[in-house]
Amino acid sequence: MLEHAKQRTTALRDKMSELNITHAVFTEESSIAYLAGFWGYLGIEFGRPTMLVIHVDQDPVIITPLMESEMVAAMTWVKDLRTWEDFGPNSWGAALQNALASSKSVWIEKNSIPAIVRNFFDDQMSDIVLHDISPILGELRMIKSDLEIDVMRNAGRIAGKMMEAAHNSLAAGVKEYESAIAVIEAGSRAAADFLTDAGWERFVSPMIHNLQILQSGKDASMVHRRASVKAYQKFDPVYFCFCNMAQFKQYKLGFDRMFHIEEVKDESAHVQQAAIDAQQAALATIKEGVTAEEVAAAANVVYAERGYATGYRTGRSIGTAYLEAPELKAGDKTILRAGMTFAVDGGISIDGVTAGRIGDSIVVTETGFEYLTEYPRQILLSKG
Numbered sequence: 001m002l003e004h005a006k007q008r009t010t011a012l013r014d015k016m017s018e019l020n021i022t023h024a025v026f027t028e029e030s031s032i033a034y035l036a037g038f039w040g041y042l043g044i045e046f047g048r049p050t051m052l053v054i055h056v057d058q059d060p061v062i063i064t065p066l067m068e069s070e071m072v073a074a075m076t077w078v079k080d081l082r083t084w085e086d087f088g089p090n091s092w093g094a095a096l097q098n099a100l101a102s103s104k105s106v107w108i109e110k111n112s113i114p115a116i117v118r119n120f121f122d123d124q125m126s127d128i129v130l131h132d133i134s135p136i137l138g139e140l141r142m143i144k145s146d147l148e149i150d151v152m153r154n155a156g157r158i159a160g161k162m163m164e165a166a167h168n169s170l171a172a173g174v175k176e177y178e179s180a181i182a183v184i185e186a187g188s189r190a191a192a193d194f195l196t197d198a199g200w201e202r203f204v205s206p207m208i209h210n211l212q213i214l215q216s217g218k219d220a221s222m223v224h225r226r227a228s229v230k231a232y233q234k235f236d237p238v239y240f241c242f243c244n245m246a247q248f249k250q251y252k253l254g255f256d257r258m259f260h261i262e263e264v265k266d267e268s269a270h271v272q273q274a275a276i277d278a279q280q281a282a283l284a285t286i287k288e289g290v291t292a293e294e295v296a297a298a299a300n301v302v303y304a305e306r307g308y309a310t311g312y313r314t315g316r317s318i319g320t321a322y323l324e325a326p327e328l329k330a331g332d333k334t335i336l337r338a339g340m341t342f343a344v345d346g347g348i349s350i351d352g353v354t355a356g357r358i359g360d361s362i363v364v365t366e367t368g369f370e371y372l373t374e375y376p377r378q379i380l381l382s383k384g
Contacts, residue, residue, distance in 0.1 A: 005034065019136070026053075104129065176214050176216060176229070213243070215239045221352060239259075241256045242255040252320070259381065260381050270306075300330075314329065339363065340363070
């Protein structure tokens with residue numbers, strides 16, 4: 001994995017040289033993982049930045065808090081680690097200024113750079129002209145390597161175990177949070193089977209984390225509601241979204257299914273089938289050479305025929321970030337190429353009544369696509 005991260009950095013530096021870019025600063029966790037091979041687990045933003053500085057003709061520099069430097073050094077291929085402390089002259093700002101010495105133009109991730117770092121540029125380095133590096137790195141990240149796709153396949157296998165546990169947990173009287181616990185346990189145990197305790201892998205946690213997105217009953221239409229102490233009742237639709245949980249070695253998938261407790265009412269069945277058919281129409285369009293917006297248009301035809309409003313998008317590119325480029329939506333004219341990976345969704349909400357949802361992750365091939373996630377794509381009832 002680290003050798004691949006090093007190769008990606010070389011490709012980025014070649015692109016920087018072509019565009020006459022001398023310095024780029026990365027602050028997004030997914031970008032640092034992609035290029036330097038490490039990430040943190042704290043998951044809290046409280047003004048303690050980690051940065052990766054890429055020079056076009058010098059070795060990269062990692063700027064990291066002193067307390068995390070031992071772990072970072074063991075996880076990354078980058079040799080030049082510059083540590084900082086919370087008090088005194090050895091601040092992260094001083095380390096950043098030193099790493100960018102004499103630079104008059106710096107490329108940053110404009111839309112995701114932490115406010116504290118952007119404010120430092122504005123206040124302490126105002127003579128430097130800032131540009132956006134995100135589209136350039138985004139272009140390099142669009143096509144996944146064979147290694148990346150293999151990792152994402154394993155993420156899909158883990159996600160399949162999570163969805164199976166979700167399904168098995170369902171019965172009238174069971175509470176939503178109990179399903180969430182079952183999902184986390186199944187996913188963590190499945191991920192552990194793909195890991196060793198040697199080398200770089202010893203830093204990869206198998207633990208499935210983040211709050212489970214789960215909506216049931218009349219709340220099924222509330223997008224991104226979290227699992228609660230609400231108990232399931234007969235006929236309840238129950239929606240599981242793993243888009244913030246299905247991941248492995250920092251590669252993230254989209255994966256969604258809707259279930260119904262014991263039986264399904266006619267309206268819920270109609271809505272769910274429309275969502276499934278819209279997703280399948282989109283997937284049938286996917287192959288190398290079509291545009292992103294053509295995929296979305298195929299799903300939108302189904303929504304219109306069934307009398308439902310079209311959604312914001314039909315899918316999004318996935319990788320080390322939850323959202324990469326391109327997106328499967330109207331106006332995105334990106335031409336699909338083999339090796340691109342997407343989460344492709346079907347989704348309908350009828351506020352306060354019910355919803356229909358389904359989502360899978362796929363990789364584009366020359367003639368079509370390959371599923372990265374697997375679970376039946378049909379109206380699903382609880383087993384209990």
